[in-house]
Amino acid sequence: MITRLSLVESGKVVKIISIDAGMGLARRLMEMGMFVGSTVTVVEQSFGHVIVDVRGARFALGRGMANKIIVEVLG
Secondary structure, three states: OEEEHHHOOOOOEEEEEEEOOOHHHHHHHHHOOOOOOOEEEEEEEOOOEEEEEEOOEEEEEEHHHHHOEEEEEEO
16 A cells, blocks of 8 residues: 555554655655665654654654655555
């Protein structure tokens, strides 16, 4: 299933399909290890943020930022 990261339930593993963002945000996400093809686990969905695990590191993304990341839910 293809969706936005901001809509994925906690505990799901996703693969990033595309990032619909400008150069600044795209660079910031790449520095976190989030780029097209990478696998991310959604740790927690909250009203204002999404906490993700990327290769053992946890990051909190704002809902707007997470909404720009298109993912495929795995499994």
